[in-house]
Amino acid sequence: MKPRILEVRTKILKKNDEIARDLRARFAQQSVFVINVVSSSGAGKTELLARLMTELTAQGLQVGAVVGDLATENDAERLAASGCPAQQILTGTMCHLEADMVESALTPFDKTDILFIENVGNLVCPQSFDLGEDLGVLLFPSTEGEDKPQNYPTLINTCDLVLFSKMDIAAAVDFDIDLARRNCAQARPGVATLETSARTGAGLSELADLLVQRCNAKRAAKVQTPA
Amino acid sequence: MKPRILEVRTKILKKNDEIARDLRARFAQQSVFVINVVSSSGAGKTELLARLMTELTAQGLQVGAVVGDLATENDAERLAASGCPAQQILTGTMCHLEADMVESALTPFDKTDILFIENVGNLVCPQSFDLGEDLGVLLFPSTEGEDKPQNYPTLINTCDLVLFSKMDIAAAVDFDIDLARRNCAQARPGVATLETSARTGAGLSELADLLVQRCNAKRAAKVQTPA
Numbered sequence: 001m002k003p004r005i006l007e008v009r010t011k012i013l014k015k016n017d018e019i020a021r022d023l024r025a026r027f028a029q030q031s032v033f034v035i036n037v038v039s040s041s042g043a044g045k046t047e048l049l050a051r052l053m054t055e056l057t058a059q060g061l062q063v064g065a066v067v068g069d070l071a072t073e074n075d076a077e078r079l080a081a082s083g084c085p086a087q088q089i090l091t092g093t094m095c096h097l098e099a100d101m102v103e104s105a106l107t108p109f110d111k112t113d114i115l116f117i118e119n120v121g122n123l124v125c126p127q128s129f130d131l132g133e134d135l136g137v138l139l140f141p142s143t144e145g146e147d148k149p150q151n152y153p154t155l156i157n158t159c160d161l162v163l164f165s166k167m168d169i170a171a172a173v174d175f176d177i178d179l180a181r182r183n184c185a186q187a188r189p190g191v192a193t194l195e196t197s198a199r200t201g202a203g204l205s206e207l208a209d210l211l212v213q214r215c216n217a218k219r220a221a222k223v224q225t226p227a
Numbered sequence: 228m229k230p231r232i233l234e235v236r237t238k239i240l241k242k243n244d245e246i247a248r249d250l251r252a253r254f255a256q257q258s259v260f261v262i263n264v265v266s267s268s269g270a271g272k273t274e275l276l277a278r279l280m281t282e283l284t285a286q287g288l289q290v291g292a293v294v295g296d297l298a299t300e301n302d303a304e305r306l307a308a309s310g311c312p313a314q315q316i317l318t319g320t321m322c323h324l325e326a327d328m329v330e331s332a333l334t335p336f337d338k339t340d341i342l343f344i345e346n347v348g349n350l351v352c353p354q355s356f357d358l359g360e361d362l363g364v365l366l367f368p369s370t371e372g373e374d375k376p377q378n379y380p381t382l383i384n385t386c387d388l389v390l391f392s393k394m395d396i397a398a399a400v401d402f403d404i405d406l407a408r409r410n411c412a413q414a415r416p417g418v419a420t421l422e423t424s425a426r427t428g429a430g431l432s433e434l435a436d437l438l439v440q441r442c443n444a445k446r447a448a449k450v451q452t453p454a
Binding site for chain 2 (some may be wrong): 070
């Protein structure tokens with residue numbers, strides 16, 4: 001990378017980090033728990049989130065989503081079918097979300113307990129852009145092979161939770177879950193993992209419980225340390 | 228996008244296009260037919276190419292590959308198992324291949340009939356970077372849903388051939404091939420499509436025949452219009 005390009009890239013990232021810091025302060029002040037969901041395209045983010053949002057709403061939580069896509073509002077429409085507010089961010093030719101895009105989409109989410117940010121399907125670039133989230137979640141579908149953590153180490157190194165998705169067809173695609181777990185642990189020792197299927201619903205109530213726990217822990221921490 | 232950023236991006240793309248033009252001239256002079264293979268990560272590029280390269284070698288062609296990945300040489304090793312030369316390009320944090328990376332990896336491929344460039348798994352950024360290829364091939368796996376052409380229109384708009392991959396598990400994931408074909412045709416009217424499975428070998432001999440035809444057509448055109 002040439003020096004001048006590097007300088008510009010550094011500036012973009014610095015500006016992003018400043019906006020992300022403001023977002024994080026705003027989310028803390030409003031007690032919104034924010035989850036940045038990343039994966040390759042077609043990993044099943046939207047389907048899983050739609051079911052998860054329905055599950056969390058049934059537990060009495062206020063849930064919302066912003067979703068980044070290049071060109072269509074299909075994913076926001078699919079998420080809105082859960083009955084929750086969902087805001088589409090059209091990124092044009094941008095392969096990731098940046099903090100200012102999230103900021104500009106936030107107005108409808110002020111009373112939200114849990115806000116999902118569904119990133120653009122891409123295993124590389126989203127890693128560089130902090131969105132002010134509390135939790136980074138990586139979807140790792142059974143259909144993509146066991147070697148993703150080694151071939152795309154950047155994202156797993158910034159995520160807190162790996163969801164093995166599409167586990168209902170794991171046997172049909174000869175997915176070796178033990179090898180996939182070992183590869184995740186090697187790329188990021190100690191990372192939490194959970195097996196899920198948006199189609200059968202497997203793992204979704206455990207996932208909902210985990211998120212509610214984290215959301216409550218954030219609130220408890222706020223009560224203990226008032227600004 | 229800010230004006231200064233836009234200016235830098237334009238410069239990067241212009242430099243890339245100049246190198247790509249040189250590459251294209253070199254490939255023409257050496258009668259190498261070059262195929263740029265793009266898809267999301269985990270779409271099965273490497274497995275399909277390994278089988279395809281074996282098929283083409285059995286037909287007496289000299290075949291080679293360069294493959295872009297962020298961090299490991301696993302894919303080059305898998306392709307080399309076909310007995311063909313395969314060169315890994317490690318891109319670090321770059322989410323796509325650029326023409327100068329391909330140029331630097333070319334030495335072993337001077338006597339090649341067909342050279343595959345397996346791009347980094349990413350449905351967005353590779354579109355912006357011409358690699359001097361003759362044919363752009365997009366893999367569209369049955370596992371990623373039918374809406375990819377609309378959600379990620381950039382790549383399909385620069386590709387010449389869509390391969391529906393992982394068709395052996397299409398039924399297990401309720402993939403609607405007719406809808407997928409209509410979505411492809413809507414995004415890029417007239418684009419060629421072919422159903423394949425690297426696991427069963429379905430579609431691979433048709434694909435090999437198609438590539439050999441195109442390769443021969445390039446040579447015939449060269450004979451008719453000497454430099």
